[in-house]
Each structure stands twice: as structure tokens, then as C-alpha cells.
Amino acid sequence: MESLYQHFASVLDRYYQPNTTLPSMAKIVLAFSGGVDSRLLLELLRRYQQAQSIACHAVYVHHGLSVNADSWASKCLLWAEDAGISCSVEYVSLDLSSGESVELLAREARYQALAKYVNAGDLLLTGQHADDQIETFLLALKRGSGPKGLSSMAESMAFSGGQIVRPLLCVKREQIEAVAHQLGLEWVEDESNQDTRYDRNFLRHRVVPELSQRWPSIHQSVQRSASLCAEQESLLDELLNTAFEYALLNDLSLSIDALETHSQLARARLIRMWLAKLNANMPTQAQLNLIWNEVALAQQDANPKLQLKQGEVRRFQKRLYWVTETADVSMWQNTIQTDLPVVLPERLGELTLCSTSSEANIALPSKPELLRITFNPEGLSARPSTRNHSRKLKKLFQEYNVPSWLRRQTPILMYQDQVVAVAGLFVDQAFSGKDCELVWRKSL
Structure with a gap:
């Protein structure tokens, strides 16, 4: 147990950074299914939380696929309470008629639910281990994947503004179960894990045990191959980075x-x-x-x-x-003040009337408190400072080569019923000046 905890703590120490710009908000979130892997992670996290005095939270995702799911959720809440870690239950529904595999649907729904709890600087802990890595590698091999797929799972990766961290990725399943038994832990057993109709379960029960018996070092070999593939992927990105930035x-x-x-x-x-x-x-x-x-x-x-x-x-x-499919924001409006960023809807970024910009090109009106943002160009006209006549925004979007799907996703700065500026495109001649600049910082 002690060596496993030291390994766990060293992994978290590498990634958890309490001295970030948001130290009070940085936390560790545990993806808590109640299976032996996440059950042991809860126990390890309990000890780490006590040693480091950090905020931790566990999340059980209820897929509704098993008649036992309600019982599992209750047990997870109880175990988390005993560990002194708060816990939430997230209910998700799967579209089983979509034609996608249940495994894929469940995984996507699970990560969408977990993303709600992960903010900038946070870590999301998941329980994948060395046996899972072999299964992932073999599934990628079955699909005919290249180095990207064969690199399998990384110990950490970006996720929802924070990071996913897999502290047990180099630990075998048998080691995890041995420590869990040693600590007297209880956990849930998902009956679907025995169904070898699922590819991963087939590998888990039929293939990996045979490989391990024949080649006891197969776990380390797969991990090494996956790491080498990941290194090749990183090298390719590094060599092509200049060309990518240009394109x-x-x-x-x-x-x-x-x-x-x-x-x-x-x-x-x-x-x-x-x-x-x-x-x-x-x-x-x-x-x-x-x-x-x-x-x-x-x-x-x-x-x-x-x-x-x-x-x-x-x-x-x-x-x-x-x-990507986007929600209609044409009815959204918001006031704006100088130097106070406005967060736009649907991850469209933020808009700021920056008064300190060296490229200021807007003159503030007599009543700047009446300035507002809209996304609806319907019926609006403007006269860019470089044009001799006003035109409908529909025509101006065409002239400025704005793709049709972005024309109702582009912020418009209004003063009463007049167009002041269209973000990233132009300033109306009537509001041309040197007071401020309309800065649009887009989100990915």
C-alpha cells in the first residue's frame, strides 16, 4: 500500500499546481464509478487530501444501463462521505437507437457529465490502469490505427480547461485488487464487464490473460510502444508547427x-x-x-x-x-461599458471596448451607457468608414467575405438603432474616432 500511495502522490504532485492564478478554485475531481479502480483511488485521494489540505470532489455518472445503478450510486455517496470527500450523482441518458456502440455512447456521455465539474487548474482523476492500456492498444491495432491511435492513453491530457490524470496507468489490475483487499475495501462489480460480446471485455477475459501468461512483461512492452508512438506524434507536430502556424x-x-x-x-x-x-x-x-x-x-x-x-x-x-451546430443567438443582447469585458453566449468569446488600445478607431457617443451588443443583422444598415454609401449588413457581410454560417455569430455594436461597429470588420463612419477599440477575443 505504501509504495502505491507514494506513486499516486508523486503523480499528483507533478500535475496539481496550487500556486496557479486561481489557487482558491483549483481542485481534484474523481471520476467515481465505484469499481475497484476508482474505489482505491478514493482511498488514495482521501489520504492525499488530508496531507495537502486541498479541495476534492467525486462524481458518479448514472448511465441507467443497469438495474443496479441506483444501488451503486448510493454506495458511492456513502463511501465518499466516509472518506470526507463530497460527491455528486450525474444522470445521463443514451440514445441507443443512434447506431453507435453502447461503450462509445456511455464514454462520451460520461465525459460530458464530468466536464461540468472541471474548471481551469482542476485535475480529473480516472482509474485506467496497465491492463486497460493493453486493451486500448489492441483495440487501436484492430482498427488499423497509426501512431496516434497506438499511443493509446497518456498519463495526462488537457480536458475542459483542466487536465485528466491517470495515476494508476502503470499499475496492473491484480496489484490494484490486492491492495483493495488488503485495505478491506468494498466495491461494486458491473455485470456488463463479464459480457464478452463487447470488444474490450473479450480482450480482458480471453486475450490479455493469455498474453500475460506467455509474456509476463507485456504490460511494460505495450506501455513502452505506446510512449514511443506518442513521442513520434509529438515530433511530427514539432517539425510541422511552423507550417501549421502559417496555414x-x-x-x-x-x-x-x-x-x-x-x-x-x-x-x-x-x-x-x-x-x-x-x-x-x-x-x-x-x-x-x-x-x-x-x-x-x-x-x-x-x-x-x-x-x-x-x-x-x-x-x-x-x-x-x-x-459545428450552434444555437440561435439572434435574440441575445447585452449592454457594454468601456474596459469591462462582456462574455458572449455559446462560447463565442468575449467583447471589450478597450480605451487604452493604440489602435482605437471608435468615437464614443454622447450617452455611452446606451451602447449594446446584438447578433441580429436583420434590417440593419451601416456605412463603413472606407465606403461612400451605406448598405444592408447582409450585403456588407458578403463584401467582407464572411461565411454564411458566421453572419449571425458575429457581434454587432449598437447605439440605440444605429450600427456603431461590427466586430472584426469595420466601424461605421458616424462613429469613427480615437476613443476606443472593439476587441473580440474568440474562444476555440
Whole structure:
């Protein structure tokens, strides 16, 4: 037990940084299923919390897939209370008619639920261990994955403004169970874990035990191969980073002209880097070919797009755009004051009327308290300071090459019923001056 705790504590010490800009808010969140892995993590976290005096919270995600789920949730609440760690139960529902595997649906729903509890500087602890790593590696091999997939699970990765950390990733399942028995811990057993119709369970019960018996060092070998694949992925990104920064434009679109200067292999990698930056699922090799041949290289007058799982890749003005389904914000409005950032809806970033900017180009009106933000261009006209006549915003968006799907996602600064400025595009001539600048900081 002691050596395992020391390993656990050393992993957390590497990633938990109480001296961040938000020290009072940084906390550790445990993904708590009640299985032996997370049950042991709760016990280790109890001791770590006492030693470090930090905020911890456990979350049980109730998928509703088992008749025992309510009982498991109750046990998790009780165990967390005994450990002195607060605990929440998150209920999720799965669309079992979607055609996706239950495993994938449950995993996606679980992480969406957990993301609600993770903020900047927080750590999310999950219980994956060395046997899980072998299973993940073999599943990637079965799918024909390249180095990205074969790198399997990292000890840590960015998640919802914080990080996922897997403190047990180098620890075998048998070690975890031995320590749990030694401590006299109780845990839940999910009956679905015995169902070998699921690929992961088939590997767990039929394949990995045979591999371990034949090659006792298989866990370390897989971990080493996964780490080497991850290193190769990092090296590729490092070598192509300059080219990627050149191809990536300010609005997070990707320049087709820049992509055309590279080989097919480098171009495919740059597109993958772009989608990774936008937190999209990685496309298959066939989808990568379609992105280039059917979207990027489509006829000039076409409006091509490729539907992927989480969104669409579209082309506009020799650029590739990643477009996700967005809520209608045309009815949203908010007042704005100088130098006080306004958080925009639907992760559209924040808007600031910056009075200290060296590029100030707006003159404040006589009653600045009447300034407001809207996203609805319907019926509005403006006269950019570089134009001789006013035009409907619909026409101006076209002239300024704003893609159709972004025209109701672009903030408009209003004074009463007059357009003052459109963020990132222009200032109306009637409000041209040197008092402030409208700064739009976009979110990914």
C-alpha cells in the first residue's frame, strides 16, 4: 500500500499546481464509478487530501444501463462521505437507437457529465490502469490505427480547461485488487464487464490473460510502444508547427493555398493538427482524402462540405472551416461599458471596448451607457468608414467575405438603432474616432 500511495502522490504532485492564478478554485475531481479502480483511488485521494489540505470532489455518472445503478450510486455517496470527500450523482441518458456502440455512447456521455465539474487548474482523476492500456492498444491495432491511435492513453491530457490524470496507468489490475483487499475495501462489480460480446471485455477475459501468461512483461512492452508512438506524434507536430502556424488563419480557418505547397502526407498531417486544435474527432484516412479532394478542390462555384461526427468541414474563399451546430443567438443582447469585458453566449468569446488600445478607431457617443451588443443583422444598415454609401449588413457581410454560417455569430455594436461597429470588420463612419477599440477575443 505504501509504495502505491507514494506513486499516486508523486503523480499528483507533478500535475496539481496550487500556486496557479486561481489557487482558491483549483481542485481534484474523481471520476467515481465505484469499481475497484476508482474505489482505491478514493482511498488514495482521501489520504492525499488530508496531507495537502486541498479541495476534492467525486462524481458518479448514472448511465441507467443497469438495474443496479441506483444501488451503486448510493454506495458511492456513502463511501465518499466516509472518506470526507463530497460527491455528486450525474444522470445521463443514451440514445441507443443512434447506431453507435453502447461503450462509445456511455464514454462520451460520461465525459460530458464530468466536464461540468472541471474548471481551469482542476485535475480529473480516472482509474485506467496497465491492463486497460493493453486493451486500448489492441483495440487501436484492430482498427488499423497509426501512431496516434497506438499511443493509446497518456498519463495526462488537457480536458475542459483542466487536465485528466491517470495515476494508476502503470499499475496492473491484480496489484490494484490486492491492495483493495488488503485495505478491506468494498466495491461494486458491473455485470456488463463479464459480457464478452463487447470488444474490450473479450480482450480482458480471453486475450490479455493469455498474453500475460506467455509474456509476463507485456504490460511494460505495450506501455513502452505506446510512449514511443506518442513521442513520434509529438515530433511530427514539432517539425510541422511552423507550417501549421502559417496555414492557420486568425479566424481558425485553414488556408488551402498554404496546404497546396506541401506533399500529400504533410498536408494530411496539417489537416489533422487543425482538427485536433479545434477539439474535433480525428477523421479516417478515407475522410482525409475526401476533405482535400471533394471539399478543398471542389469547383470554384460549389458550396462543398463534408459531414463528420461532430460537425462539418466547409470551404469558403480558399479556406477550410470547421463548422459545428450552434444555437440561435439572434435574440441575445447585452449592454457594454468601456474596459469591462462582456462574455458572449455559446462560447463565442468575449467583447471589450478597450480605451487604452493604440489602435482605437471608435468615437464614443454622447450617452455611452446606451451602447449594446446584438447578433441580429436583420434590417440593419451601416456605412463603413472606407465606403461612400451605406448598405444592408447582409450585403456588407458578403463584401467582407464572411461565411454564411458566421453572419449571425458575429457581434454587432449598437447605439440605440444605429450600427456603431461590427466586430472584426469595420466601424461605421458616424462613429469613427480615437476613443476606443472593439476587441473580440474568440474562444476555440
